[in-house]
Amino acid sequence: MISDQDIRNRLLTARLPAMPQILIKLIEHLQADDLGMPELAELISKDAGMTAKMLGVANSSAYHRPNRVIGLEQSLVSLGTDMIKTLVISESVFQTFNNFPHSGSTDLRPFWKSSLTAALVARDIARRLDYGHTEEAYLAGLLHNVGRLALLATAPKEYAFNFTARDDEDLCAVELRTLQITHAEAGAWLVERWNLDSFLADAVLYHHEPGERLESAHPLVRIVRLAHLLAHHPEDETALGQASALCGLALDESLDLLAGAERQVDKSAAYLGIDLAGADEVPQPPAYAPPPADPVQQRLSEEVRNLVLVSEVGQTFARQQGETGLLESVVRSARILFDLETAVVLMENPTGQALVGVPVGEHQRIAEFSLPLARGGLVIEAAAERKPVFVGRGVAGTSLAEEQLLRMLGTETMVCVPLVAGARCLGVLIGGASNWQAELLRKRERFLLAFGSQAAGALETAMSERGYARRQLAHVAEEYREASRRLVHEVNNPLSIIKNYLSVLDGKLARNEPVQGEMSILNEEIDRVGSLITGLADVQPSAAPRATDVAKVADDVLRLFRTTGYVPEAVQIVADMGGNATEVEGDADMLKQVLVNLVKNAVEALGAAGRIEIVNRGHVNRERKLYLELAVSDNGPGMPTEVLANLFTPVRSTKDGSNRGLGLSIVHSLVKKMQGLVSCRSGRAGTSFEILLPVRGGASNLPAAQTRALDSV
Numbered sequence: 028m029i030s031d032q033d034i035r036n037r038l039l040t041a042r043l044p045a046m047p048q049i050l051i052k053l054i055e056h057l058q059a060d061d062l063g064m065p066e067l068a069e070l071i072s073k074d075a076g077m078t079a080k081m082l083g084v085a086n087s088s089a090y091h092r093p094n095r096v097i098g099l100e101q102s103l104v105s106l107g108t109d110m111i112k113t114l115v116i117s118e119s120v121f122q123t124f125n126n127f128p129h130s131g132s133t134d135l136r137p138f139w140k141s142s143l144t145a146a147l148v149a150r151d152i153a154r155r156l157d158y159g160h161t162e163e164a165y166l167a168g169l170l171h172n173v174g175r176l177a178l179l180a181t182a183p184k185e186y187a188f189n190f191t192a193r194d195d196e197d198l199c200a201v202e203l204r205t206l207q208i209t210h211a212e213a214g215a216w217l218v219e220r221w222n223l224d225s226f227l228a229d230a231v232l233y234h235h236e237p238g239e240r241l242e243s244a245h246p247l248v249r250i251v252r253l254a255h256l257l258a259h260h261p262e263d264e265t266a267l268g269q270a271s272a273l274c275g276l277a278l279d280e281s282l283d284l285l286a287g288a289e290r291q292v293d294k295s296a297a298y299l300g301i302d303l304a305g306a307d308e309v310p311q312p313p314a315y316a317p318p319p320a321d322p323v324q325q326r327l328s329e330e331v332r333n334l335v336l337v338s339e340v341g342q343t344f345a346r347q348q349g350e351t352g353l354l355e356s357v358v359r360s361a362r363i364l365f366d367l368e369t370a371v372v373l374m375e376n377p378t379g380q381a382l383v384g385v386p387v388g389e390h391q392r393i394a395e396f397s398l399p400l401a402r403g404g405l406v407i408e409a410a411a412e413r414k415p416v417f418v419g420r421g422v423a424g425t426s427l428a429e430e431q432l433l434r435m436l437g438t439e440t441m442v443c444v445p446l447v448a449g450a451r452c453l454g455v456l457i458g459g460a461s462n463w464q465a466e467l468l469r470k471r472e473r474f475l476l477a478f479g480s481q482a483a484g485a486l487e488t489a490m491s492e493r494g495y496a497r498r499q500l501a502h503v504a505e506e507y508r509e510a511s512r513r514l515v516h517e518v519n520n521p522l523s524i525i526k527n528y529l530s531v532l533d534g535k536l537a538r539n540e541p542v543q544g545e546m547s548i549l550n551e552e553i554d555r556v557g558s559l560i561t562g563l564a565d566v567q568p569s570a571a572p573r574a575t576d577v578a579k580v581a582d583d584v585l586r587l588f589r590t591t592g593y594v595p596e597a598v599q600i601v602a603d604m605g606g607n608a609t610e611v612e613g614d615a616d617m618l619k620q621v622l623v624n625l626v627k628n629a630v631e632a633l634g635a636a637g638r639i640e641i642v643n644r645g646h647v648n649r650e651r652k653l654y655l656e657l658a659v660s661d662n663g664p665g666m667p668t669e670v671l672a673n674l675f676t677p678v679r680s681t682k683d684g685s686n687r688g689l690g691l692s693i694v695h696s697l698v699k700k701m702q703g704l705v706s707c708r709s710g711r712a713g714t715s716f717e718i719l720l721p722v723r724g725g726a727s728n729l730p731a732a733q734t735r736a737l738d739s740v
Contacts, residue, residue: 113162113165137191138172138175138176138190140292141172141194141258141259142168142169142170142171142172142258143169143292144257144258144285144288144289144292145168145169145171145172145251145254145255145257145258145259146165146166146168146169146254147165147168147287147288147291147292148168148253148254148257148258148284148285148288149164149165149167149168149250149251149254150162150164150165150168151284151287151288152164152250152253152254152274152276152281152284153165153246153250155274155275155276155280155284156246156250156274156275158246158247158250160247163225163227163247164247164250164251166227167227167230167231167247167250167251168250168251168254168255168258170214170218170227170231171214171230171231171234171251171254171255172194172210172214172234172255173214173217173218173231174209174210174211174212174213174214174215174216174217174231175190175194175210175213175214177210177213177214177216177217178190178202178206178208178210178213182206185205185206186206189201189202189205193259194255194259195235195259195260196235198210199211199235209235211231211232211233211234211235212232214231214232215228215229215231215232218231225247226245226247226248227247229244229245229247229248230245230247230248230250230251231251233248233251233252234248234251234252234255235255236252237266237269238252238266238269238270238272238273239269241270241273242273246274249270249273249274250274252270252273253267253270253271253273253274253276253281256270257281257282257284257285257288258285261282261285264278267281267282343356343360344356344357344360344481344482344484344485345485345488347485347489349489350486350489350490351387353485353486353489354372354385354387354486355387355388357372357456357482357485357486358370358371358372358387358388358456359388360478361444361456361458361478361482362458364478365442365458365460365468365471365475365478366460366464367442367458367459367460367464368436368437368438368458368459368460368461369389369390369436369437369438369458369459370456370457370458370459371384371385371387371390371393371432371435371436371456371457372384372385372387372446372454372455372456372457373385373393373396373398373406373454373455373457374446374453374454375400375410375452375453375454376397379400380399380400380401381397381398381399381400382397382398382400382406382407382410382454382455383396383397383398384396384397385454390435390436392435393435396428396431396432396435398428402426404424404426404428404429405418405422405424405425405426405429405443406418406428406429406432406443406455406457409443409444409445409455410445410452410454410455411452412445413445413447413452414445414472414476415442415443415444415445415468415472415475415476416442416443417440417441417442417443417465417468417469418432418433418440418441418442418443419433419439419440419441419462419465420433420439420440432457433459436457436459437459438459438460438461439460439461439462439465440459440460440461440462440464440465441457441458441459441460442457442458442460442465442468442475443455443456443457444456444457444458444475444476444478444479445476445479446479446480446482446483446486447476447479447480447483448480448483448484448486448487449487451487452483453483453486453487453490454483454486456479456482518556518560521552521553521556521623522556525549525552525553525556529549532546532549551583552587558616573612573613573614573615574610574611574612574723575610575611575612575613575614575615575618575723576609576610576615577604577609577610577611577618577643577655577657577720578602578604578609578643579609579615580615580618580619580622581602581604581622581641582602583619584619584622584623584626584641585600585601585602585641587623588600588626588630593630594630595630595633595634595635595636597635597636597637598630598633598635598636598637598638598639599637599638599639600626600638600639600640600641601638601639601640601641602640602641602642603640603641603642603643604643605642605643605644605645607643607644607645607646607655608646608655608722609643609655610722610723611655611701611720611721611722611723612701612702612720612721612722612723613701613702613703613720613721614700614701617697617700617701618697618701618720620693620697621694621697621698621718622641622659624691624693624694625659625694625716626639626641626659628691629659629661629663629714632661632663632664632714633661633662633663634663637661637662637663638661638662639659639660639661640658640659640660640661641657641658641659642657642658642660643655643656643657644656644657644658644717646722647719649704649719652721653721653722654703654704654719654720654721654722655719655720655721655722656717656718656719657717657718657719657720658715658716658717658718659715659716659718660713660714660715660716661713661714661715662712662713663713663714664711664713665709665710665711665712665713665714666707666709666714671707671709674691674707675691675692675694675695675705676692694716698718698720701720701721702721703718703719703720703721704718704719705717705718705719
């Protein structure tokens with residue numbers, strides 16, 4: 028058994044490789060979230076090996092026509108940002124750790140296969156969780172077992188057998204007993220040497236921890252735990268179910284992610300030049316030379332690679348902002364992927380009667396071009412039949428309009444690719460090519476259709492977002508109109524009071540009586556009108572709640588109504604505060620609006636005679652929150668059932684005049700803004716509105732006698 032100090036000394040002196048500079052720079056950029064294509068190109072061009080890798084993948088049949096070599100810049104554009112990041116991370120890790128001591132004498136194919144599986148699964152889990160750093164999750168999955176390589180390098184004799192053993196808790200126990208350190212601890216120690224601003228080392232360290240210990244762990248730790256189980260223990264449903272729940276996934280969802288990753292592992296390894304053949308079995312020397320490549324298998328492989336590329340293209344489209352940027356990306360991607368000389372887009376017009384040109388890039392004149400759907404033609408056939416169609420000069424069936432398109436594009440042949448999203452064809456992508464290129468494009472028909480489908484899906488989403496924005500604008504306009512109607516209704520109240528007081532003022536001035544009280548009320552109501560109008564344009568959040576004295580507001584409201592001719596002589600209005608505390612949290616002007624509306628409605632309901640009361644019923648406790656209950660009651664005839672059922676909804680009432688039927692909806696809105704509650708009881712004995720307003724200062728300062736429980740209002 029090796030001592031703890033001995034194994035750690037060996038790790039320090041084993042000259043384990045440090046993280047390559049290109050990967051360090053990549054992670055730094057990813058953490059800053061500012062890595063664009065120019066930065067990627069500059070980063071990769073400094074590494075000859077990485078540059079060769081990018082050129083090799085980009086010039087494969089999945090990304091480009093195999094008989095023409097393209098340079099680094101075009102290679103990076105054709106690969107896409109996501110694929111470049113994946114290749115840089117993977118290639119850097121494989122180059123680094125394949126140089127570990129003793130790695131050349133050990134079959135690492137099973138190790139890399141499980142690591143790639145965990146990386147792909149971790150990336151897909153991160154996307155499901157909307158985790159912001161999917162590349163970090165991929166790297167964590169790829170490195171989660173790197174400690175096993177480190178232990179093999181530092182203790183080859185002691186660890187050679189354990190390196191091929193099943194990766195589980197029993198292995199960790201054996202490692203502790205023989206080496207005094209687990210591969211999880213060794214891997215975390217190695218990652219920590221890189222001084223990353225990340226939880227990556229924690230993800231490596233805790234990937235064998237049981238689920239109950241990871242409930243509050245960082246998302247990256249939980250992601251890697253689930254990825255490890257899927258890559259190494261897919262049969263352990265109990266542990267998988269627990270780890271899946273930690274990531275918010277069902278067990279079936281996790282297993283689906285594993286199935287998807289397993290389909291991608293061989294493709295990812297092929298891109299990186301890693302041969303995983305026989306990774307799951309003991310290697311045997313070949314008994315004969317391998318047979319020549321099967322052309323059918325080669326074709327299948329190319330189709331699979333095309334599907335991968337289409338997925339990458341779809342992600343590129345999804346990142347574009349607005350329809351214009353998206354269309355530019357579609358045209359640019361089509362020219363690169365299919366080696367087109369030029370490309371334009373025709374979209375179905377709003378009436379669905381024609382395909383019209385969309386000005387993108389150099390072809391602005393295409394905006395004047397239109398092809399009526401009813402007249403048919405080869406381009407229309409591509410949209411109608413949902414299939415690529417080739418149009419050439421002098422080909423039978425070519426219309427004059429299509430010849431114009433050929434002249435506009437300055438090309439011998441054009442390929443028309445339908446942009447199909449679901450059951451709808453949004454338009455046609457038209458690419459210009461030479462005759463010999465057209466023959467190659469005919470062999471890539473499925474790829475063309477898949478590309479058109481990805482472009483159409485992204486366009487449909489962009490168009491839906493534009494429609495949503497228009498609906499939002501209409502909604503805002505309707506809200507403003509509703510606010511305006513409410514303002515007119517509310518302004519009418521103080522204007523009516525001002526009008527009545529002017530009549531009172533006129534009589535007092537004629538009798539040479541003092542008018543200071545009336546002038547004060549007029550000033551208050553004029554200020555209230557100004558406040559209401561200002562509030563229409565006030566979009567700022569209200570300040571912290573202010574203290575309001577309910578008794579004072581009630582007295583102000585009574586003073587308004589008592590001294591005007593608005594209230595009939597036989598209608599009595601009284602306020603009773605009952606000796607209760609009267610301070611609440613809320614705006615005094617809002618409360619005044621509420622009481623004015625309710626009293627005004629009560630006056631109109633009573634007619635020539637009756638009684639209106641504003642009563643403070645003391646404090647109530649509702650759902651552990653303390654309120655003051657204020658009631659506005661009348662002894663009128665009550666409300667019909669159908670009116671009571673829609674009481675706080677703005678409707679057209681039976682009252683004469685405009686802007687009627689809004690008062691109680693405004694009351695409801697104002698009470699809600701004050702964090703209060705309002706309800707109504709009505710019957711033959713009259714109508715009562717009960718308002719609960721938050722108490723100022725809380726329950727701790729209140730006598731028990733003033734507090735009562737209220738279960739419902």
